[in-house]
Amino acid sequence: MSACCDSLPTPSPLKTVEQALALLLEQARPLGDTETLPLDRALGRVLATPIHSRVDVAPWDNSAMDGYAVRIADLGETGATLPVSQRIPAGAPGGPLAAGTAARIFTGAPLPEGADAVVMQEVCERQGDRVRIGERPRPGANIRRRGEDIRSGERVLEAGTRLLPQQLGLAASVGVAEVEVVRRLRVALFASGDELAMPGSDLGPGQIYNSNQFTLGGLLQALGCEVQALGIVEDTLEATTAALERAAAGADLVLASGGVSVGEEDHVKPAVERLGRLDLWRIAVRPGKPLAFGHIGETPFIGSPGNPVSLFVTFCLFARPFIRRMQGVSGPLDPLRVPARAAFAWPKAVKRREYARARLGLDDRGEAWIELYPSRSSAVLSSVVWAGGLAEIPEGCTFERGERILFLPFEGLLA
Ligand code: AMP
Ligand code: MG
Numbered sequence: 001m002s003a004c005c006d007s008l009p010t011p012s013p014l015k016t017v018e019q020a021l022a023l024l025l026e027q028a029r030p031l032g033d034t035e036t037l038p039l040d041r042a043l044g045r046v047l048a049t050p051i052h053s054r055v056d057v058a059p060w061d062n063s064a065m066d067g068y069a070v071r072i073a074d075l076g077e078t079g080a081t082l083p084v085s086q087r088i089p090a091g092a093p094g095g096p097l098a099a100g101t102a103a104r105i106f107t108g109a110p111l112p113e114g115a116d117a118v119v120m121q122e123v124c125e126r127q128g129d130r131v132r133i134g135e136r137p138r139p140g141a142n143i144r145r146r147g148e149d150i151r152s153g154e155r156v157l158e159a160g161t162r163l164l165p166q167q168l169g170l171a172a173s174v175g176v177a178e179v180e181v182v183r184r185l186r187v188a189l190f191a192s193g194d195e196l197a198m199p200g201s202d203l204g205p206g207q208i209y210n211s212n213q214f215t216l217g218g219l220l221q222a223l224g225c226e227v228q229a230l231g232i233v234e235d236t237l238e239a240t241t242a243a244l245e246r247a248a249a250g251a252d253l254v255l256a257s258g259g260v261s262v263g264e265e266d267h268v269k270p271a272v273e274r275l276g277r278l279d280l281w282r283i284a285v286r287p288g289k290p291l292a293f294g295h296i297g298e299t300p301f302i303g304s305p306g307n308p309v310s311l312f313v314t315f316c317l318f319a320r321p322f323i324r325r326m327q328g329v330s331g332p333l334d335p336l337r338v339p340a341r342a343a344f345a346w347p348k349a350v351k352r353r354e355y356a357r358a359r360l361g362l363d364d365r366g367e368a369w370i371e372l373y374p375s376r377s378s379a380v381l382s383s384v385v386w387a388g389g390l391a392e393i394p395e396g397c398t399f400e401r402g403e404r405i406l407f408l409p410f411e412g413l414l415a
Contacts, residue, residue: 013282014283015282016284016353017285017353020285023281025325028325029326031326034183035180036181038177038178039171040168042179044163044224046160046161046163047158047160047162047179047180048182048328050157050159051170052153052154053154054152054174056146060146061145062144063088063142063144064144065120066120067118067120068082068103068133069097069102069117070116070117072116072139074101079119079135079136080133081132083101083129083130084130084131085101087103087105088103088105089109090107090109093109094112096113097112102133117141119133156174157170182327185224185226185326186251187254187255188229188247188250188251189255189257190229190231190232190256190257191256192257192306193235194234196209196232215311215312216315219312219414223327228247228250228251230247233256235259236267237271239267244256251299252326253322253323253326254296256304257303257311260306275297279293280292286353287305287378291303304319307378308380313355313378316413337412338368339407341370345400345401346393346399347398351395353393353394354392357372357373357387358388358391358407370405372391392407392408
């Protein structure tokens, strides 16, 4: 713990972000079911079995440059003038290189047998059917060797890898056309609250629009989940219980927004307890704090606070890594954290770690500064739209303007 945290008055009874995340990830069971897909439908999916190369890459010795393939023994200290005996474009293997001649060759074309270097065209001068080679190259110059990048049979991608465009390209480059991936995670979600109305309808007295369904749905789709949205659920124990049962029936995971506090109108806890088991954690995080985690039968359940910003941050910090593990991702799940200067001071230490809506701005020297959204309210979704990420402000810390803190770009939190 850093020195600045030692001054906290009493040990906090809340769970730290790390404790909550560890508890959650302990319970994330990767899906076992897989499917085989052609590469062009596998973007964003997670490999269930590793990929091995079917070929050497490069498959044969080839030229790294446009130039002339030569036998070094034919050249003096400053090169030589040689007849051009053949022309070898990419995709057209030539014959063996006759001694005392050069072959015109292009990038990626197979090296002719007998050649031991390629001289780039910039140091050569063509003279009709002859060429002046302007240097004596080192052996192997400008040659890409067979198997230099990848050996046939080598494992190029591990199980548990997410397939981004570059992974798809790599699989294709080793001759693989289909991949076995984990099937899509099915996630059912609903939003609790008697005050909620669907966008597109008119608001009645006391009503607000159900935005969380769409934020959550989008977050889930961005992670490649199949989303089943069950809509708005009344604030009663019966309706909440029925919604949970329905949600769990067809899904691998159930997410709910709202109703996870312990007020009279919050029915998620007793409803989940009727159907299975539930932990309601209080986490030392802001926005956020309460997070419900449990099981309805065998189906895991995560309930987030209804405040739109709390929901967003809670999803990024906790639900996202849980989902990634269920999807079979095996590597580290920590979001990218980039150090940058705070464009604000933090004079008063807080007990709960703060994830403040922030974005990066550049000063005239090109240095990145973290700017904060002016309001800390967890009800203003426009702040998340304004932001480019979250500034992580550790519990118990104070700092001056200009000190370096960590910035978590949304790119790392939403992927
Ligand atoms: P709750 O967690 O149910 O106590 O809700 C906390 C706050 O979030 C209240 O102001 C709710 O009106 C608001 N809220 C709850 N659910 C939603 C939702 N689906 N969309 C937008 N705001 C919501
Ligand atoms: Mg509510």
